[in-house]
Amino acid sequence: MLLITLYKAINSTDEYKFSNFDLKPNFAILNSTSTMKFLCTKYKDDNLDFDISLVPTISSDNLKIYKNHLNNTAMEIFIQSSGYIGILNLICSPVNNKSIGVRSDIIVGTSPDLIKRKRNCIVHDNKYIECKIHTPEMVSAIHHKHPYDFDFIEIYQSSDENSYNQRPELVKTDHIHETLTFRWYPVKDGVFPMGLKMLIRGTLRYFDSTEYIIDMTPIGFWIKTNFTVQVLSSTTFQIHFDHKKFSLPLLCHGNLSKDDNFTSLNQV
Incomplete structure (x- = not known):
């Protein structure tokens, strides 16, 4: 561990x-x-x-x-x-x-309440994974500069090797929805293992701790893909994607909209 x-x-x-x-x-x-x-x-x-x-x-x-x-x-x-x-x-x-x-x-x-996962974890650009948790007391502590700690313990399934780099980044604190978003980078580029569990322990100094085991199996991939559009006729065009940046086969869908100034693909 x-x-x-x-x-x-x-x-x-x-x-x-x-x-x-x-x-x-x-x-x-x-x-x-x-x-x-x-x-x-x-x-x-x-x-x-x-x-x-x-x-x-x-x-x-x-x-x-x-x-x-x-x-x-x-x-x-x-x-x-x-x-x-x-x-x-x-x-x-x-x-x-x-x-x-x-x-x-x-x-x-005060003693922090139970941490809850706000949504499943999402991989961005095949580079890192972000997970959002709901923890009102820890959000308030961060906002008002109360001393706090976060511990992260990776729970291995079939290997003793780390799947993610040493420490995540706290990338967003949402005071309105009382959530925190953490970002992990994988040890091996583009590898986000299924079924991996992470123990998150939040502590308010001088008070107490709360723990939650989060399933870090990605629910989806959010990708910004480079592409070009080749117009073949008034009713036909081809889309050419640059796949070089991605090490895993990906399935995605989206829509294509045309504007006078630009052409864009919105992926879902």
Whole structure:
């Protein structure tokens, strides 16, 4: 078996100068449907109001913030998540001067739900195969920069050799339909084995993992074929295809449409 890991990490930089303010905790892990309390204090009273903000700005439908002003030097802050997954910064500072405030780094997440295959895998141009999966929590994590991992384990049928190169590419993240599309290149050009299984494991860091075994048998081939059209008469023409680029026999069908400026073949 071949184990492949795709890894994304959180990068933290200190953008805020620590001065008269303190914020506890300065790092927190929050479940996506829970509430956590923070305490912002001043070492000495500067007669300035507290300014509380979140970076990035998040819709109140997904994350709410409540403030409880205790006195001139202390304020309680409550962060309530309603399904948000991602990373954010809570900033406590004097009004109109965030540069001398303090920051808490917060990771909000959950255990990812089951991965589902959105559609069968499709080979493109006889060069690579793409498979689409439905995984809302992982899509949200990627979109909001939550640290995540993907592991891919090729399950061999009749050979111990790898059928695909070491790691797939994440080529598309669809936030609307909550899908991810991965692209694999075969070890042997033009060879896409039938019945091959791939274990996909998605992990939200600090939380949990979900697994799915995908059947990578291609359901179809999407091919861009070079061709020329030779007009023999007003009712007859010949289509000449360039087959040199393809190592496998292929069966396809399509339609031919004529335009004043170009002639095109749309393959299905």
